[in-house]
Amino acid sequence: MLDLSALSAREVRDGIAAGEFSAREAAESAYARIEALDGDVHAFLQLTPELAFAAAERVDAARAAGEDPPPLAGVPVGIKDNMNLIGTRTTCGSRILGNYKSVYDCTAVRRLLDAGALPIGKCNMDEFAFGSSTENSAYGPTRNPWDLERVPGGSSGGSAASVAAGMVTLSLGSDTGGSIRQPGALTGTVGLKPTYGRVSRYGVVAFGSSLDQIGPFGTSVADVALALDAIAGADTMDATSSPEPVERYSAAVGLGVQGLRVGIVRDMPGVPDTDGCLNEIAHVVDRAAETFAALGAEVGDVTLPSARHGLAAYYIIGPAEASSNLARFDGIRYGVRAEDPTDVLDLYMRSRAEGFGPETIRRIMLGTYALSAGYYDAYYGQAQKARTRIIEDFRAAFEHYDVLLTPTTPEVAFRFGEKAADPYMMYLNDVYTIPVNLAGNCAVSVPAGLCSSTGMPMGLQLIGDYFAESTLLRAAAAYEQAVHFDPVPPLVRSLVGAKGGE
Amino acid sequence: MAITESDVRHVALLARLALSDEQVSTLTAELGAVLGHIDELQRLDLEGVQPTAHPLAMTNNTRADVVVPGLTREMALKNAPASDGRAFLIPAITGAGEES
Numbered sequence: 079m080l081d082l083s084a085l086s087a088r089e090v091r092d093g094i095a096a097g098e099f100s101a102r103e104a105a106e107s108a109y110a111r112i113e114a115l116d117g118d119v120h121a122f123l124q125l126t127p128e129l130a131f132a133a134a135e136r137v138d139a140a141r142a143a144g145e146d147p148p149p150l151a152g153v154p155v156g157i158k159d160n161m162n163l164i165g166t167r168t169t170c171g172s173r174i175l176g177n178y179k180s181v182y183d184c185t186a187v188r189r190l191l192d193a194g195a196l197p198i199g200k201c202n203m204d205e206f207a208f209g210s211s212t213e214n215s216a217y218g219p220t221r222n223p224w225d226l227e228r229v230p231g232g233s234s235g236g237s238a239a240s241v242a243a244g245m246v247t248l249s250l251g252s253d254t255g256g257s258i259r260q261p262g263a264l265t266g267t268v269g270l271k272p273t274y275g276r277v278s279r280y281g282v283v284a285f286g287s288s289l290d291q292i293g294p295f296g297t298s299v300a301d302v303a304l305a306l307d308a309i310a311g312a313d314t315m316d317a318t319s320s321p322e323p324v325e326r327y328s329a330a331v332g333l334g335v336q337g338l339r340v341g342i343v344r345d346m347p348g349v350p351d352t353d354g355c356l357n358e359i360a361h362v363v364d365r366a367a368e369t370f371a372a373l374g375a376e377v378g379d380v381t382l383p384s385a386r387h388g389l390a391a392y393y394i395i396g397p398a399e400a401s402s403n404l405a406r407f408d409g410i411r412y413g414v415r416a417e418d419p420t421d422v423l424d425l426y427m428r429s430r431a432e433g434f435g436p437e438t439i440r441r442i443m444l445g446t447y448a449l450s451a452g453y454y455d456a457y458y459g460q461a462q463k464a465r466t467r468i469i470e471d472f473r474a475a476f477e478h479y480d481v482l483l484t485p486t487t488p489e490v491a492f493r494f495g496e497k498a499a500d501p502y503m504m505y506l507n508d509v510y511t512i513p514v515n516l517a518g519n520c521a522v523s524v525p526a527g528l529c530s531s532t533g534m535p536m537g538l539q540l541i542g543d544y545f546a547e548s549t550l551l552r553a554a555a556a557y558e559q560a561v562h563f564d565p566v567p568p569l570v571r572s573l574v575g576a577k578g579g580e
Numbered sequence: 581m582a583i584t585e586s587d588v589r590h591v592a593l594l595a596r597l598a599l600s601d602e603q604v605s606t607l608t609a610e611l612g613a614v615l616g617h618i619d620e621l622q623r624l625d626l627e628g629v630q631p632t633a634h635p636l637a638m639t640n641n642t643r644a645d646v647v648v649p650g651l652t653r654e655m656a657l658k659n660a661p662a663s664d665g666r667a668f669l670i671p672a673i674t675g676a677g678e679e680s
Contacts, residue, residue, distance in 0.1 A: 182655070318634075430595075446595040463630070505614075
């Protein structure tokens with residue numbers, strides 16, 4: 079069988095256009111890779127071959143009829159399991175939605191499929207997107223293809239691992255505090271969080287409504303730019319989606335960074351160094367600055383003095399919004415219902431307690447507490463004001479710079495259970511990504527090399543101004559090309575090696 | 581602000597979560613630890629700063645008042661734990677009256 083898993087999205091599309099292979103073969107290649115590796119990785123909660131092969135058939139029939147294939151024709155994609163797609167279950171990694179069947183389509187998913195992509199399956203995730211490790215899924219953890227003893231990051235860990243392991247070419251994740259960029263960094267993939275409102279949130283199960291954004295994973299900046307081309311733009315079904323005109327993001331890739339102003343964020347909060355990678359990760363940013371200067375960008379230093387309060391503000395605002403959004407899971411209209419309720423209150427209280435996992439309960443409790451009488455001003459009100467300060471910091475920085483640089487995460491992928499004892503240590507993983515969600519800017523994580531002590535991938539975070547995805551992706555692509563780092567996990571190398579000579 | 585088991589039980593009722601005694605005890609410790617870290621917010625001088633509810637300066641987003649197809653009754657009931665095909669079914673909330 080053809081192995082197409084190393085091809086970029088553009089190469090898959092062009093190969094189909096040229097008649098070198100069919101969309102059906104692209105789907106078969108994806109399922110073969112999944113069969114070989116997903117027993118170890120567990121990136122998928124559900125495979126959807128009926129939908130994928132039906133989509134492939136449409137692509138192949140159109141091509142046979144002489145039509146020019148669309149931009150993502152035959153491209154295998156994974157979809158985080160908090161996004162609805164008719165014909166699939168949408169579990170959100172939770173027991174409470176174990177049998178939930180989508181009755182409508184998520185706009186971003188629909189747009190990706192309308193561009194010709196093949197829906198291979200639904201990807202594992204931390205329950206309701208609460209987590210930084212994908213250990214909080216009710217259906218078992220996803221493992222990092224770089225080291226099966228380590229987490230892939232979270233909450234979009236399944237989406238990241240499915241791309242890192244070459245099971246799909248692209249996947250969709252959602253990012254509330256770093257849930258695309260952090261697993262992107264930890265699995266050596268490119269993860270893009272677009273500007274808040276750039277992509278419709280209709281059909282994604284809401285976590286933090288003022289923070290959530292859908293975005294793509296890929297193995298290259300060009301691939302995520304193609305995916306953004308497909309999913310960006312206003313949607314009448316989401317009043318918070320932006321009417322700001324959509325650009326052709328893939329056209330920005332390759333334009334170079336001559337004259338672009340790049341700011342290195344110098345006052346990121348310190349975090350404990352557990353595996354000796356902290357200095358190397360800091361060095362990634364310095365090396366990136368040198369790279370940008372060599373490519374003709376203007377490079378300088380910038381500070382975001384309020385960003386250090388981002389984590390605290392986020393752990394009030396995120397859970398507060400989540401506690402409100404998750405009120406809809408009451409055992410009445412969907413989801414599991416407790417047996418033999420004595421009355422409606424008992425039905426609510428037991429259905430929720432039995433259906434939600436520990437991290438979800440923790441966040442609902444934190445959010446409800448922060449919003450409760452007597453604490454609202456001290457916690458929620460104060461966090462909303464700190465958020466204003468963070469937004470002002472970014473505004474000031476973007477007056478002088480086009481792109482800001484930070485590490486994506488303070489450490490590389492950690493081992494299972496390592497952070498389970500102290501929720502706050504886990505929360506620290508998102509310390510560099512969270513301020514971006516509070517401000518609503520766009521940002522992308524690009525692979526930056528391997529940490530010498532662990533062999534695990536490190537990520538560079540590039541942050542762009544509101545709706546400046548073209549500039550952001552232009553800078554990210556220039557960096558990617560200059561570092562020329564093509565990360566292939568050992569698991570995949572061994573598979574390709576084992577098949578050598580075929 | 582220290583959080584007590586009694587606070588946790590009160591919040592659990594507000595959040596409609598039937599927690600076990602063990603969960604209450606664990607959550608009291610965990611929430612206490614997390615709140616300890618985020619108490620730094622209360623020490624910030626943010627007097628006069630406008631709170632942010634939404635990251636983008638958006639005004640009301642309206643659409644034409646035109647009827648379009650939405651969820652059908654069948655779709656809305658499809659995932660219900662209990663329904664009679666017309667409505668969601670729940671335990672009786674009216675009856676002979678409260679016991680006195």
